[in-house]
Amino acid sequence: QVQLVESGGGLVQAGGSLRLSCAASGGTFSRYAMGWFRQAPGKEREFVATTSWNGGTTYYADSVKGRFTISRDSAKNTVYLQMNSLKPEDTAVYYCAGSLYIDYLRLDSFYDYWGQGTQVTVSS
Numbered sequence: 001q002v003q004l005v006e007s008g009g010g011l012v013q014a015g016g017s018l019r020l021s022c023a024a025s026g027g028t029f030s031r032y033a034m035g036w037f038r039q040a041p042g043k044e045r046e047f048v049a050t051t052s053w054n055g056g057t058t059y060y061a062d063s064v065k066g067r068f069t070i071s072r073d074s075a076k077n078t079v080y081l082q083m084n085s086l087k088p089e090d091t092a093v094y095y096c097a098g099s100l101y102i103d104y105l106r107l108d109s110f111y112d113y114w115g116q117g118t119q120v121t122v123s124s
Contacts, residue, residue, distance in 0.1 A: 002027035002113040004096050009118030012086055016122070020081040022096030022115055030054070033099045034072055034079040037108055038092035038120075048094070049081060050105040059106065064090075086122045093117040 008020040022034070035050035049060045049070040058070055069082040079096060097111035104110045 002032070002098055004098060004113055004115035006094065006096050006115045006118040009094060009120045011121045011123065014086060014088055014122055014124050016086050017082070017084045018086065018120060020083065020094055020096075020118060020120070022079045022081075024077045024079070024098065027098075027113075029072075029077040030074050031100065032113075033102065033105050034070075035097045035099065035105055035111060036070060036079075036081045036094060037097060038090075038094045039117075040089075040092040043092075045095070045108055047106040047108070050099075051079065052102070061106075083120070086120075088122045088124045091120060091122050093119050 003026045004022055006022045033052050036048040037045050038048050039045040047061050051058045051070045055072045067085045072079040095117045096115045098113040099111040101110045
């Protein structure tokens with residue numbers, strides 16, 4: 001059973017940056033594609049970014065492309081989301097997730113394990 005723990009959320013002004021971390025334990029980290037999703041109040045959870053098992057392939061939602069970067073460190077069993085040029089509409093709870101699939105990684109139903117989430121609030 002894989003456990004995922006996010007950290008790094010907080011309050012930041014528009015235009016600022018945050019780096020989220022997601023530490024994995026209890027499984028073979030390198031087997032999993034990893035993704036970040038977010039859920040704003042009153043909205044459905046949405047895809048943010050994903051990286052393949054070896055970090056060789058990444059995909060981003062159009063709303064964050066060019067501002068956010070997903071990366072992974074297999075030595076630390078950790079996946080990161082670097083968020084720059086933050087906007088108030090980025091305010092949400094951010095979740096990391098792990099998947100054994102290699103396709104359909106923009107869909108949350110294809111993820112097997114989820115963290116508890118970390119709050120990101122961007123003030124205008």
